[in-house]
Each structure stands twice: as C-alpha cells, then as structure tokens.
Amino acid sequence: MAAYRTLDGVDVAGKRVLMRADLNVPLRDGRITDLTRLERLSPTIVELSGKGAKVIVLSHFDRPKGKRVESMSLRPVAGALGEVLGREVGFVEDCVGDAVAAAVGAMQDGDVLVLENTRFHEGEEANDVALAMLIATHGEMFVNDAFSAAHRAHATTEGIARLLPSYAGRLMQAELDALNAALGTPQRPVGAIVGGSKVSTKLDLLTNLITKVDLLVIGGAMANTFLAAQGAELGKSLQETALHPTALEILAAAEKHGCRILLPVDFVVSETFAANPPTEVVSARNVPANAMALDVGPATTDEIIEAVKGLKTLIWNGPLGAFETPPFDTATMRLAAAVAEATEAGMISVGGGGDTVAALKQAGIIERMTYVSSAGGAFLEWMEGKALPGVAALAA
Structure with a gap:
C-alpha cells in the first residue's frame, strides 16, 4: 500500500x-x-x-x-x-x-x-x-x-x-492500517472467509483473493454455485447456474496460485425458509429435491474452525448461512466464537461488510477482533484490489 x-x-x-x-x-x-x-x-x-x-x-x-x-x-x-x-x-x-x-x-x-x-x-x-x-x-x-x-x-x-x-x-x-495488515503485507498463513448469496456480486473479490491468501473459505449461498458446478445436487437451494463455468475457472485458478478453497461438506436444510422450521443435516452433495440449504452443517463448521486455528491472519466478509433467521445462525455464531479465541491467542482478524458487522455484533465479538471495518462498499472494493479515489488523494 x-x-x-x-x-x-x-x-x-x-x-x-x-x-x-x-x-x-x-x-x-x-x-x-x-x-x-x-x-x-x-x-x-x-x-x-x-x-x-x-x-x-x-x-x-x-x-x-x-x-x-x-x-x-x-x-x-x-x-x-x-x-x-x-x-x-x-x-x-x-x-x-x-x-x-x-x-x-x-x-x-x-x-x-x-x-x-x-x-x-x-x-x-x-x-x-x-x-x-x-x-x-x-x-x-x-x-x-x-x-x-x-x-x-x-x-x-x-x-x-x-x-x-x-x-x-x-x-x-486505522482502517488503512488494518486492511494493509490483512491483505497488503499480512503475516502468513493468511485466510479469508467469504459468504453471501451470489457469486456474481463478489467475482472481483474472489478473483483477487485467490492471488493473495493461502486459504479461502466460501460460505453462504454462493458456495452452492461452486458445488453445483461440480455436479452436486442442491435441491431448491439458491444458486447461479449461469456462473457454473466461472466457478470452475476460479477453482482452477486458486489451485494454480496455491490457494486452498474450502467448500461445505454438509448443510443444514429445510423445506421452508422461516424461523425454527423442521431441519436436517445432509451431505453438501445430496440436498433433497424439496429442500434448500440455509446454513453450513456441523462437520463443515468443525473443518473451518480447525483451519482457522492454523492461520496468523484472517479477513472475514460475509456470514456462512442465513444468520438473521434461527437456527441458521448456528455455524456463523460458532465460527465467530472460534475467531475471537484465535484472535486472543495472537491471530490478526479483520472483518467488514454490512451483513458481517451485523453477524459479529450478534455474536458479541466485535471488541474481541483485531479490527472490524464500519465501511461497506469501500471495504469490499479494497478487498477486490481496486484503488480508492479518496485514499489515493492522500498519498504522501
């Protein structure tokens, strides 16, 4: 920077x-x-x-x-x-x-x-x-x-x-120093957690991150697009069929750059999206035809938490599931607690984005992370590797 x-x-x-x-x-x-x-x-x-x-x-x-x-x-x-x-x-x-x-x-x-x-x-x-x-x-x-x-x-x-x-x-x-510590000159290994509903809104972000991080965790509904592109059955889950080729390209590019991508291995699914409906845990490759994935499952959460323990730097943008609606906040809340513990043990953790801040606030860990950005679009564009006019004008 x-x-x-x-x-x-x-x-x-x-x-x-x-x-x-x-x-x-x-x-x-x-x-x-x-x-x-x-x-x-x-x-x-x-x-x-x-x-x-x-x-x-x-x-x-x-x-x-x-x-x-x-x-x-x-x-x-x-x-x-x-x-x-x-x-x-x-x-x-x-x-x-x-x-x-x-x-x-x-x-x-x-x-x-x-x-x-x-x-x-x-x-x-x-x-x-x-x-x-x-x-x-x-x-x-x-x-x-x-x-x-x-x-x-x-x-x-x-x-x-x-x-x-x-x-x-x-x-x-403070924002610039935190982001530089997370993506500019980070302590390695460095990982990123990216969630959200659509790959299409975070293409630039994913494309930039696979060249910068050692581990990329993909959660939220955008993970469905990657899994479906690999042939998984996703039932009624939200996904973007038109972006299957793009998802495969990102996976291939990540391998080329030495970036490990962690996708869900199980999901919490339901036939209806509402608070506290009947749910079951299923393989991420076999969601029933009448069900939709609304949160990552316990095995996936365990795998992510274990991976986070090996990081020195973590940047987080986007929840793992539909955290606003219980019980689909479970994975995000478990991960948040683990991130807070890892931070207190010495990991640098930076979070940002509207939904992310809301999730971290819900988990009660904002003060336990290294830095949580109050910016939305600017935080995302910085993560995408774009120059920010308001910052460029302050160059020494």
Missing part, C-alpha cells in the same frame, strides 16, 4: 480544518438508532479540537440526488454528534455560501461546526471542481476520516483533497 499523509506532527492550532466524515447514520422517525459511526469519528474530532483547530465537518446523508430533501438534513445528526462529543456542535443549513462563511468566521479555536448534507448539491457526486473550490474556501486544510466513502470520487472525498493540504483522519488511518 502506498504511503499516505497522517495527522502526526501536523500543527492544526488556529486552523480552519475541513473534515470529511461519514454521518450517514440510521435514522428512523427522526431518531438515530445507532451511534456507532459518530462514536468512531469522535477521536479525530476530539484531537483536532483539543489542539485548537476550528473543525468544520462535511458529510453526505442518504441519496437526495442533488436536491434539498428535509428528511435528509444533517441537523438531527449534528445534535447527536454533540451528545457523543459531550459539547455544543454548531450547524449551518448549507455547505457553501454566505451563511457558511459567516458561521465559520464566528468560530473560536476548538469549535466544531457541521455543514449541511453535501449531496443537496448536484456537483457533489459529479466531483464538480467548482463546488469543491467553493467548499475549500472555508478551510485551510482537509482531513478525510470517511473511509466508508473513499471509493467514491466525489467533490468532498477526492476533489477538495486536490485543493488543500490533506491528511487521513484517525479512523481512516
């Missing part, structure tokens, strides 16, 4: 610091249901403010498509950020213009100000230079702490970074 600029040794006292954050928190009936993203941003804000910077926070929220949508205003999020920080946080109903200039001009050293949803302007997602320049006039330096938006070349993720002295915030730094 290319070196990038951090806040280490940077004098921010008295400076107007534009900080790109991700305030895109879950909001229901005007109330924020999860403060995790705000809590993870707070160390950078506290550090900058504590050193006397005037912290001006930029963020998108939802998808207003270049128009002002009141339900997508950042005003309530600014209030919640103030509660997380334990201090007053200002708010301005735009991210450019005279009102912003006046509010910024009135800031004292250490103040924190949140500007309105940047996506209220069409130029944000278009990475419009004119919009980036207008926003940049409000700051003297730029800090990007939104790794979760770094895969987008937008005005406030990439454009401004080309106009002002720019640095990675502490959350961005």
